[in-house]
Amino acid sequence: MKKYIAGLILAVVAVLSCSAGIAVFADGADAPQGWEKRLVSGDTATYTMQEDTIVASGNHDRMRNVLLNVSEELYGDYSVSVTVQGSKAPPYADNTDYQLGLVPWYIDDNNYVIAYMEWGADSGRPQEMRCVQITGRINGKLLANRNGNFVEWTDLWQDGNTTAENSEIEFKVTKTRSASGGGDMFTAYINGMSAASTQLVEFRDTVMYDAVPAYAGIYAFSLDDDTAVFSGYSVTHTERITPFRQMSPWGRRRAIAASGSSVGIKTSTTTSSAA
Numbered sequence: 001m002k003k004y005i006a007g008l009i010l011a012v013v014a015v016l017s018c019s020a021g022i023a024v025f026a027d028g029a030d031a032p033q034g035w036e037k038r039l040v041s042g043d044t045a046t047y048t049m050q051e052d053t054i055v056a057s058g059n060h061d062r063m064r065n066v067l068l069n070v071s072e073e074l075y076g077d078y079s080v081s082v083t084v085q086g087s088k089a090p091p092y093a094d095n096t097d098y099q100l101g102l103v104p105w106y107i108d109d110n111n112y113v114i115a116y117m118e119w120g121a122d123s124g125r126p127q128e129m130r131c132v133q134i135t136g137r138i139n140g141k142l143l144a145n146r147n148g149n150f151v152e153w154t155d156l157w158q159d160g161n162t163t164a165e166n167s168e169i170e171f172k173v174t175k176t177r178s179a180s181g182g183g184d185m186f187t188a189y190i191n192g193m194s195a196a197s198t199q200l201v202e203f204r205d206t207v208m209y210d211a212v213p214a215y216a217g218i219y220a221f222s223l224d225d226d227t228a229v230f231s232g233y234s235v236t237h238t239e240r241i242t243p244f245r246q247m248s249p250w251g252r253r254r255a256i257a258a259s260g261s262s263v264g265i266k267t268s269t270t271t272s273s274a275a
Contacts, residue, residue, distance in 0.1 A: 034071035035217065039064045039109055047218075053231040056220035063114055063135070066103045066219045069233070073213035077239040080104045080216045081172035083232045086165040088222075091126030092119045098165050099133075099221040100228050104173040104186060105206060106215045110140040113203070114219055115173045115188050117158075119165045129163050132156040132188050132195040134173075138205040146183045146202040154201045156188065163190060165226075176238070178202055 032049045044058040045065035059065045084100045092098070101116025113136035123130040134154045136143055142150040163169060172189040183202040188195035216235060220228040 034069060035067050036070045037065055038068050038106065038217075039066050039112070041065060050229075053229050054218065054233075055227060055229050056218070057225070057227045059221050060223060062097075062099070062221055063219075064221075066106070066112075066114065066217055068103060068106055068215045068217035069235075070215050072215070072235060074105075074216060074235065074237075075210070075213065076237065077174075077176045078235055078237045079172055079174040080235050081170065081233070082218055082230050083168060083170050084218070084220075085168045085229050086220075086222075087227045088119070088165045090119075090128075090162075090164055092123075092130075092165070093126065094120065094122045094124065095223075096120035097221070097223045098226055099219070100165070100169070101132075101171060101219050102173050103215075103217045103219055104175055105136075105184075106217070107209050107212055111138055111206075111209060112136045113143070113186060113206070115186060116219055116221075117163075117165075117169070117171065117190065127162055129158040129161045129165075129190075131158055132190070134186050134188060134201045136203075138203075144204045146178070146204055148204065156195045156201075158195070161190070170232075174238070177207075181207070183207060 032047070032054065035047070035054075037045070037047065041061040041064035044060065046056070046058050047067040048055045048057075054067065056067070080102050082102060086098060086100055088096075088098055096119070098119040099116040101114065103112060103114050106112040113134065115132065115134045117132055118130045119125075119128075121130055132155075134156070135152060138144070142152050144150050170189075170191050172192075174185075174187045174189075176185045176187070177183075178185055183204045184206040185202045187201075218230050218233065220226070220230075
């Protein structure tokens with residue numbers, strides 16, 4: 001009986017902690033409770049709890065080894081935000097590459113969107129952020145934009161942006177259904193400001209997975225031994241779209257079929273106030 005009560009208390013604490021975003025877990029714990037690594041490649045990438053932060057290091061595989069909050073299923077329109085601070089000060093040499101950001105939408109390893117800030121990477125911008133990228137895959141293939149063109153990179157160039165990789169940065173990505181209902185718009189913000197004059201990127205095919213729960217999380221990559229500290233992770237729901245809403249019968253069939261190979265973790269969804 002005592003073991004049952006203790007287990008119940010731990011379960012309640014875990015649910016309350018996850019509902020508040022990043023909470024305090026045991027120091028030194030890799031992949032904190034309620035979070036899981038996905039797009040796994042290699043064995044050097046770590047996300048470690050230190051007090052009320054997550055410290056990322058050792059990921060040398062681009063667009064791999066993300067950390068997801070799998071305790072919260074996401075549908076519809078929402079925003080994901082986090083404060084992140086790397087360890088590398090300018091100047092940034094062309095033979096370096098540092099990426100810090102968010103995973104605003106993830107179904108499985110073949111269906112995801114990653115948004116990140118980038119420094120270095122042969123940009124010739126030693127004192128500036130290179131760009132913000134919003135990219136990913138649908139059914140294992142390149143994302144299609146609203147015009148039906150398949151795109152790998154959506155460079156939002158950061159001309160004149162001297163935000164250093166080792167400064168404390170608030171990074172936010174919003175996911176919003178387009179007015180036509182034919183795509184999802186992803187908009188990135190750096191310290192409250194839109195990441196570029198081209199404020200949003202619209203992807204067409206994320207719509208087919210409306211009925212499948214998505215997950216969100218964080219991402220860090222570097223060619224060398226950068227360390228990034230994430231804190232204050234949160235999700236805010238701006239509209240809760242009921243699964244199957246705005247979907248054609250074809251889209252419903254595709255979503256149902258896809259759900260058979262999706263993450264499939266069934267937990268209660270956090271309720272957040274609208275922005």
